[in-house]
Every structure is written in C-alpha cells, then in structure tokens.
Amino acid sequence: MHIILSRKCIIRKSNLSKKNMYIAHGPISYITNEIIQKKRISKLSTHEKSVVMILSILFGVLPDVDLAILSMTNTPVFLHHKVLTHSITFYLLIWIFLLLFFQILKKILNKEGRKTFNENLFTVVHYSFLIGTLSHLFADSLFSSLRLFYPLKTEINILGRVLEKNYFASFLYSPSFAIEILSILIFLMLLIKRYIKNFKYVKYFLYTLIILAISYFGFTVYTNQNTYNMPPIVKNGEEQLDIDFDGVQDIYDIDTNNDGVINIYEYDNIKGKEFVESISNKTYLTTTLKNRWESIKFKYGAFSSYRVVSQTYLEQNLSLEPVLLNYVRKRDKIQTYSLQYSYPTLIYEYAKENGYLTIPNYELDSGKVFFILQNDKLVNMGILIDETNFVVVLEGDRRLVRHTKDEIESTYPNLIIKVLNTH
Numbered sequence: 001m002h003i004i005l006s007r008k009c010i011i012r013k014s015n016l017s018k019k020n021m022y023i024a025h026g027p028i029s030y031i032t033n034e035i036i037q038k039k040r041i042s043k044l045s046t047h048e049k050s051v052v053m054i055l056s057i058l059f060g061v062l063p064d065v066d067l068a069i070l071s072m073t074n075t076p077v078f079l080h081h082k083v084l085t086h087s088i089t090f091y092l093l094i095w096i097f098l099l100l101f102f103q104i105l106k107k108i109l110n111k112e113g114r115k116t117f118n119e120n121l122f123t124v125v126h127y128s129f130l131i132g133t134l135s136h137l138f139a140d141s142l143f144s145s146l147r148l149f150y151p152l153k154t155e156i157n158i159l160g161r162v163l164e165k166n167y168f169a170s171f172l173y174s175p176s177f178a179i180e181i182l183s184i185l186i187f188l189m190l191l192i193k194r195y196i197k198n199f200k201y202v203k204y205f206l207y208t209l210i211i212l213a214i215s216y217f218g219f220t221v222y223t224n225q226n227t228y229n230m231p232p233i234v235k236n237g238e239e240q241l242d243i244d245f246d247g248v249q250d251i252y253d254i255d256t257n258n259d260g261v262i263n264i265y266e267y268d269n270i271k272g273k274e275f276v277e278s279i280s281n282k283t284y285l286t287t288t289l290k291n292r293w294e295s296i297k298f299k300y301g302a303f304s305s306y307r308v309v310s311q312t313y314l315e316q317n318l319s320l321e322p323v324l325l326n327y328v329r330k331r332d333k334i335q336t337y338s339l340q341y342s343y344p345t346l347i348y349e350y351a352k353e354n355g356y357l358t359i360p361n362y363e364l365d366s367g368k369v370f371f372i373l374q375n376d377k378l379v380n381m382g383i384l385i386d387e388t389n390f391v392v393v394l395e396g397d398r399r400l401v402r403h404t405k406d407e408i409e410s411t412y413p414n415l416i417i418k419v420l421n422t423h
Contacts, residue, residue: 024139024183026056029056029059030057030060030187036131044120052128055132059128060133064080067080076249082147084150088148088149095130145232163176163224164231166300167314169301173300178216178219179217181213182217185213189206227285228279228400252319263322269366270366271367272367273383275312275315277385279308282399283400284302306344312383320347324350344381347381357371360418367385368384368419369382370384372408373415380392380412388405389402
C-alpha cells in the first residue's frame with residue numbers, strides 16, 4: 001500500500017485531463033502526408049522532398065503552439081484543447097489564405113523564382129499544411145475532447161468514451177502512448193528506407209519493434225478495458241476541467257467548488273455508497289503489490305484499497321490528493337518536491353489528528369471511508385456499504401468485489417474498524 005509521492009507521481013495526475021499525443025504529431029503528419037500526396041511528392045526533387053518532410057512535421061505540431069501562447073494569457077494552459085488553435089475552422093481559413101498568398105506569389109516571382117518554387121511544390125506544401133494540422137486535430141480527438149468547430153462549444157471526442165482516462169495510470173501505460181510509439185517507428189522506417197543504404201539490414205529489426213508496439217497497444221487496451229476509467233464531468237455538453245474558474249485544474253484543487261470548504265468535507269456518503277456498489281462487481285482489476293504482476297497491474301491503474309477511496313471521492317469531483325499533500329506540507333513544513341509518504345497513511349493520520357475517527361454506526365455511516373487497524377496501526381481501508389458489505393482489496397483478490405466482515409476478520413485477527421467521520 002506504500003505509494004511514493006515524487007514530483008513525477010504528482011504530475012502524473014494530469015493524465016486525467018490530457019492523455020493525448022505528445023511527440024508523435026510530427027511523425028503522424030509526415031506519414032499521412034506521404035500516403036495522401038504520394039503521386040505529387042514522387043515528382044519532386046530530392047531536395048524538395050526533404051523540404052516537404054520538414055514542413056509536414058512542423059505543420060503536424062503547429063496546433064500545440066497554443067501551449068506557449070496561453071502561458072502568456074489568463075487562460076490556463078490545460079484548456080488548450082478548448083481554444084481557437086485546436087479548431088478545424090481556424091486551419092481551413094488559414095489554408096484558404098495560403099491559397100491566395102501562393103497565387104499572388106506565383107505571379108510576382110521572376111523566372112528564377114518560379115524555377116525554385118515550382119507549381120507542384122506549391123501544391124504539395126499547401127496541402128501538407130492542411131493534412132498536418134488536421135491530422136493533429138484528429139489524433140487529439142481520439143482521446144480528448146476538442147472544440148473542433150470553435151467558437152461553437154460543441155466538443156468532439158472519437159474514442160475517449162471507449163478508452164476513458166484512468167486517473168492512476170500514467171501516460172506511459174496508456175493506449176495513446178502505444179499509438180505514439182507505433183507512429184514514431186513507422187516514421188523511422190519510412191525515413192530510413194528513403195535516406196539510408198542497405199535498408200534491408202535494419203527493416204527486420206524495425207518490423208520486430210513495430211510488432212512489439214502493436215502488441216503493447218493491445219495490452220494497454222486490455223488493461224484500459226479492465227480497469228475503472230473515470231468519465232469526464234460534463235456540463236451543458238462541455239467537459240469540465242476547472243468548475244470554479246479559479247485557474248487551478250480540479251485534480252490539483254483542494255477546494256474544487258471554491259466555497260471555502262476543502263474537498264474532504266464536501267463528500268456525500270450516499271453517492272459514495274451508490275458508486276462503490278456499482279463498481280464492486282468482479283469487473284475491475286485489483287492489486288495488493290505483493291509480487292511483480294501485482295506491481296504491473298498497479299502501474300496500469302488497477303484498484304488498490306486506497307484507490308477505491310480516492311476514485312469514490314473523485315466521482316464527486318473531490319480530489320483527495322491535493323488535500324493530503326497540502327496537509328503534510330504544512331504539518332512537516334516540507335520545502336521539496338520529493339515526498340516519501342503514502343496516501344493511505346496520510347488520510348489516516350489526517351483523520352486521527354483532527355478527531356474524525358469514530359466507531360462505525362452501520363446505518364448512518366454507509367458509504368464512508370473505513371480503516372482497518374491492528375494494534376493502532378493502519379493495515380487496510382475501503383468504503384463501507386453496510387454492516388455485512390465492505391469494499392476493500394484483500395490479498396488474493398483479482399477483481400474488485402465486496403467482502404463480509406467475517407472475511408476481513410479472518411484476514412486481520414484482532415482488528416478494530418474505525419470510520420472517517422467529517423460531518
């Protein structure tokens with residue numbers, strides 16, 4: 001149950017809102033351009049092909065220039081998929097403008113200029129811009145919600161509702177990362193085939209890597225479909241990343257409602273009970289981190305006991321992690337990004353320090369967090385449903401199920417159960 005809270009782990013939480021492509025947009029643009037404009041590109045000189053390759057890569061990453069632009073404005077960077085630079089309309093207008101520009105340029109160029117910038121090159125570059133930018137938007141819309149027709153607020157998400165974002169799995173363990181690696185490998189294969197001699201000596205190596213990438217994609221899809229992946233909070237057709245408009249993304253916000261009450265006190269245990277009842281149905285992978293396979297499942301987002309608790313709060317848009325991090329930083333006066341604490345321990349210590357640990361009243365405390373103690377030490381935790389049903393991950397569990405009190409007592413002799421009661 002020990003979780004190391006390093007800077008990397010904290011940043012990883014942003015995967016909930018952004019689990020899209022990073023460096024593969026350029027290669028994807030190049031591959032798509034080569035396929036669509038194969039005949040036109042074949043008529044170019046070697047020098048011109050190199051120019052088109054560079055431009056197609058640049059066009060593929062162009063929409064993400066908004067990350068730099070937004071950093072200089074009042075709009076938070078995490079909203080960059082919701083602004084003009086991720087709109088099909090925007091790039092169609094630029095494409096039309098480029099068409100007019102190229103027509104004017106062709107008329108004013110002299111004979112030497114027309115020889116250097118010939119008609120076919122203009123056409124290839126012109127369409128490369130459209131292909132590159134639209135391939136970027138298409139790739140992003142596979143896993144994220146985009147306002148493709150900005151300023152309309154309608155958001156498009158092609159696969160995001162099939163492969164939702166796991167709150168606990170980092171980008172490296174997601175289907176989008178597998179697609180990114182696959183795209184880069186195909187790009188390298190095309191590049192080496194065009195510019196390197198004796199391509200046959202490396203093609204089998206590249207083919208092997210591509211097969212491995214495809215297999216890895218299949219594995220990530222399997223884990224994605226067998227772990228709980230949180231649907232986004234949608235209001236009036238818009239995905240909500242910052243519901244109180246305070247500039248702090250909700251997964252980092254200790255007070256997502258901005259009402260002066262931190263998240264841990266906003267929890268509705270009735271909604272919590274309904275949620276854990278819906279997920280404890282032998283569908284989702286669990287982990288106790290007892291061996292290598294358990295550790296692998298953990299990395300890919302399987303439920304641990306603490307994750308059940310965290311996800312239950314998150315379903316109400318109440319992220320626990322920023323509350324706990326804020327608590328321990330103030331308590332221990334920490335001035336570093338590397339923290340060697342576990343979230344289960346922190347939430348228990350928070351409850352104990354503030355006097356929120358009570359003996360369970362099974363009728364009133366349904367849906368609340370419970371702690372399993374032995375000799376006043378935390379050994380496990382979960383969500384209480386009623387006197388005979390507890391949602392907790394025990395050793396030997398493969399999928400998330402409900403456990404009886406007898407099953408828990410047989411696992412932890414001489415236990416004491418306490419409930420987190422913040423009301």
